[in-house]
Amino acid sequence: MLATTTDADHRDPEDALAALRAAVGPGDDGAARDARERQAQLTKPAGALGALEDVSVQLSAIAGSCPPPVPARPAVAVFAGDHGVHAAGVSPWPQEVTAGMVENFRAGGAAVNVLARACGARVVVVDVGVASPVEPGPDVLVRKVRAGTADLSRGPALTREEALAALLVGAQVAADLVAQGHDLLLTGDMGIGNTTPSACLVAALTGVAARTATGRGTGVDDATFARKVGVVERAVARLAPDADPVAVLAEVGGLEHAALAGFVLGGAAAGVPVLLDGVIAGSAALVAVALAPHAAAYLLAGHRSVEPGHTAALRHLGLRPLVDLDLRLGEGSGAALAVPLVRAAALLLGEMATFDGAGVARKQG
Numbered sequence: 436m437l438a439t440t441t442d443a444d445h446r447d448p449e450d451a452l453a454a455l456r457a458a459v460g461p462g463d464d465g466a467a468r469d470a471r472e473r474q475a476q477l478t479k480p481a482g483a484l485g486a487l488e489d490v491s492v493q494l495s496a497i498a499g500s501c502p503p504p505v506p507a508r509p510a511v512a513v514f515a516g517d518h519g520v521h522a523a524g525v526s527p528w529p530q531e532v533t534a535g536m537v538e539n540f541r542a543g544g545a546a547v548n549v550l551a552r553a554c555g556a557r558v559v560v561v562d563v564g565v566a567s568p569v570e571p572g573p574d575v576l577v578r579k580v581r582a583g584t585a586d587l588s589r590g591p592a593l594t595r596e597e598a599l600a601a602l603l604v605g606a607q608v609a610a611d612l613v614a615q616g617h618d619l620l621l622t623g624d625m626g627i628g629n630t631t632p633s634a635c636l637v638a639a640l641t642g643v644a645a646r647t648a649t650g651r652g653t654g655v656d657d658a659t660f661a662r663k664v665g666v667v668e669r670a671v672a673r674l675a676p677d678a679d680p681v682a683v684l685a686e687v688g689g690l691e692h693a694a695l696a697g698f699v700l701g702g703a704a705a706g707v708p709v710l711l712d713g714v715i716a717g718s719a720a721l722v723a724v725a726l727a728p729h730a731a732a733y734l735l736a737g738h739r740s741v742e743p744g745h746t747a748a749l750r751h752l753g754l755r756p757l758v759d760l761d762l763r764l765g766e767g768s769g770a771a772l773a774v775p776l777v778r779a780a781a782l783l784l785g786e787m788a789t790f791d792g793a794g795v796a797r798k799q800g
């Protein structure tokens with residue numbers, strides 16, 4: 436079982452967030468330098484392992500050691516919440532699919548369960564804001580901040596207090612998973628309508644236009660897409676120019692977005708790599724990095740989603756996706772798929788022979 440109460444629960448939420456931000460430090464430059472030097476000694480042309488070399492350097496910087504430990508116990512946290520903006524007609528799916536999918540996760544039948552089994556990851560579902568009641572259970576945590584957001588097309592989705600509370604839930608889940616021995620944290624989400632707040636966060640935090648940030652989510656038709664772009668455009672226009680990242684979350688975000696931002700910060704504060712999924716995770720990571728810029732050093736992009744806002748978020752975060760398979764699912768599916776690649780990167784740096792060790796001749800000139 437994950438812990439339910441901690442000292443953090445008794446602190447003022449603004450103070451708890453300040454402490455969390457302060458706990459996110461930079462990666463270890465020395466270990467990164469060692470990793471780059473070691474990559475140059477391995478029996479291959481320099482750079483021939485492409486982005487896997489960069490991942491190995493990043494894992495070294497995060498762990499503070501070269502070679503880095505190979506992630507052995509990944510865990511995906513699937514944060515679930517509902518969205519008042521569903522009433523504005525931005526998704527063709529009924530809202531109760533969110534709760535239905537929570538039961539599917541519990542039973543092990545969703546895509547993320549299958550992909551997590553394939554890579555040996557634990558799946559933990561966290562209800563931060565499902566509209567209907569969710570029964571707690573083994574690896575189904577009920578941390579509901581409220582039963583769905585308010586309709587962001589009409590006003591703020593959340594109060595600042597609610598956004599902070601959800602963010603701190605996510606940070607606590609990350610801290611608990613790391614305390615239980617998980618060494619690679621994967622982001623997951625479930626919430627019908629959640630690509631709309633994702634688009635809002637991307638537009639607000641990267642500066643791209645609503646039309647660029649907005650995608651077709653679960654597959655909306657042209658009329659719904661046009662309506663969605665309008666909703667995003669008008670919601671983002673309400674934001675004060677000096678709105679801080681928590682104010683942005685509260686105005687146009689979602690409960691799972693807030694929790695995911697906290698989860699990223701919690702993982703980074705614990706010194707553990709965080710493997711991101713698609714546009715929901717990417718938009719939440721924008722919030723996390725706006726709150727604590729060093730958090731970017733702990734982030735890996737599992738994949739590139741079809742959602743255009745995800746590409747904008749990845750560009751802003753300076754992340755290269757490990758997998759690009761036209762996925763548009765969420766749940767943590769694209770993060771789970773990338774786990775073998777992250778492990779491969781660490782294994783290669785640790786186990787490949789060097790030119791000197793293997794007696795292989797080097798490049799001439």
Ligand SMILES: Cc1cc2ncn([C@H]3O[C@H](COP(=O)(O)O)[C@@H](O)[C@H]3O)c2cc1C
Pocket residue numbers: 525526527528532536624625626627628629630631651652653654655764765766
């Ligand atoms: C059966 C089903 C399973 C899902 N698993 C993830 N999503 C994904 O799709 C939703 C976002 O798309 P939109 O903003 O268009 O509603 C989220 O629930 C997301 O997790 C699903 C969606 C459905 C329908």
Ligand SMILES: O=C(O)c1cccnc1
Pocket residue numbers: 630651652653712713714715716740741742745762763764765766
């Ligand atoms: O990018 C994602 O994660 C995504 C895309 C479409 C629908 N749900 C999630």
